[in-house]
Amino acid sequence: MSKYWGDIVEKLIPYTPGEQPKDLSLLKLNTNENPYGPSPNVLNEIKRNCNDSLRLYPDPESIKLKKLLAEHHNLSMESVFVSNGSDESLAFIFQGLLKKDKPVLFPDITYSFYPVYCQLYEVEYKQISLDQNFNISLDDYLIENGGIIFPNPNAPTGIPKSLKDIESLLSNNKNSVIVIDEAYVDFGTSSAIKLINKYENLIVTQSFSKGRSLAGMRIGCAFGSPSLIEALNRIKNSFNSYPIDRLAQISAMSSITDKIYFEGNCNKVIEARVYLEEQLESIGFEVLPSGANFIFTQHKQKSGEYIYDQLRHNKIIVRRFNSPEKISNFIRITIGTMNQMHQLVSIVREIVK
């Protein structure tokens, strides 16, 4: 604390991201990164553009990237926003579209950054309990609200909602913005982007960090009606003119055009997830049904803390959340390559024996 701090600073309790270990021999299954690197075409394009042009500012509006994203999703360019990771899109959404005189609704178990944004922008919020099976029960959201936000699939449970359920929520909640955070959508969950031209209060965020293997380059995007997107542009342009650097824009554009590589990788991850689920269930684990590149699981006898510690001891790092209580026995495991999943399963077998 310092007398020079503004009021907001002392109140803030920042989000803690997953550990980025220095020990490179660890098998890192804790931050939901893709086990496969970016497409070789993406790496080549970055290298090709790594030249004197880096002395120049990037295009502040990322026009070419927006155009590609718009074509890819059959939207107008005015329905596309790009940001420094999807976290930046989410932050602007809280600041510009969810700060209202009624509370924003989100699940009690979800991406733990949401309450942090609420603190930062002084947004009132109300957390809605998951049902007993850890599902988001959308009927519980049909109450007075200043906006609704949830990830699809949800984090850290991995459980997806169907497009039908989301559309039903949209038709019953027209007075506030509904945000679908699709960071993990690429692994078998249906995107709500196809509903954007139908519902002007829908905004969807996506990331290049998971399915597209570009966590290191920080690119996220948001899709919505032009008036919602204009709100995000106004905030962005009051904050930081050029947030997406030249090589990040290049990497994102190149990734969009390399559809086959992207889909191939996502399918390999889904295949490894199915394998891991089956194996873990056969040795006494409950695995929540996942539409993501991770699973959320607990063992019927051994505690999550014990399994976490034993895995760490065996140089495998996964993620565990101390709170809330009802998920403290779970561990979240990022899906790796099939070989990594074999390795994990053989160690887990020993741990729970």
Add this chain to the structure above:
Amino acid sequence: MSKYWGDIVEKLIPYTPGEQPKDLSLLKLNTNENPYGPSPNVLNEIKRNCNDSLRLYPDPESIKLKKLLAEHHNLSMESVFVSNGSDESLAFIFQGLLKKDKPVLFPDITYSFYPVYCQLYEVEYKQISLDQNFNISLDDYLIENGGIIFPNPNAPTGIPKSLKDIESLLSNNKNSVIVIDEAYVDFGTSSAIKLINKYENLIVTQSFSKGRSLAGMRIGCAFGSPSLIEALNRIKNSFNSYPIDRLAQISAMSSITDKIYFEGNCNKVIEARVYLEEQLESIGFEVLPSGANFIFTQHKQKSGEYIYDQLRHNKIIVRRFNSPEKISNFIRITIGTMNQMHQLVSIVREIVK
């Protein structure tokens, strides 16, 4: 306007950055980029790190980069903050250190992003007039305030303040934060970083976009006492966990270690600036004394608008500000290579003949 917008969105009037023209045949002297590309070592390091590791998140704290910057400036690592361009550092400073119950002071003619941050974070401000020679008169800042911020050298005038004047302000203003925005410091102006260990209310921002030729990579930094820097970290970590991508961190680290290339480029720019000043003065221009990589100048007979338009007609793009009135006759010219300055001078000679 949309019923879904939050109150703040409608009020915002975003900053307009300098034009990034599509026509690559233009001589671009409008956004103060370095005419020389990044060091070959920097480009090689980026390429060397352009590999599978891009699938992984970057270090959220940029520890290695902070360490290098700390060593470079003889500071502790806790005195260093890095951001997505120095604009991001500035934004967090307004939000966390300048939002007070008294107005922030800054010059009436200065970086036009400052009032935009004030709008965004609802910070009260008071603009202090430059003196008749377009100098910042620091005695005028010794009034009640919630903080003081100005660029050194100032923009768009380019006029530097001496370290002695800045230290005198610091000794007479201890109750609020003083921010020195050193985006253009590398071209012959003295940095206030050496005063940081002496004044706990001093914060200095710098950029990799100008002297270090990395505008395309978006890296900025701030230096201050550990408690001021902690305030910025708290805001950053409530907003976006990983704002500096892997290749941007690499490029910044590599640039810091290539001191000779950096100093050589800055000296070439200074030399070209001296040449341009002399030439323009010899044909009827008044040139404000510059410590930056640009000059601010007006002609005794021809209007700034006329010169701007004629230059554009000759495929040279410079910058002009319509308001405030007292600078509307000036043009701001980025310093290019000596060849570019020869080319510019020969065209300007024709224009003012």
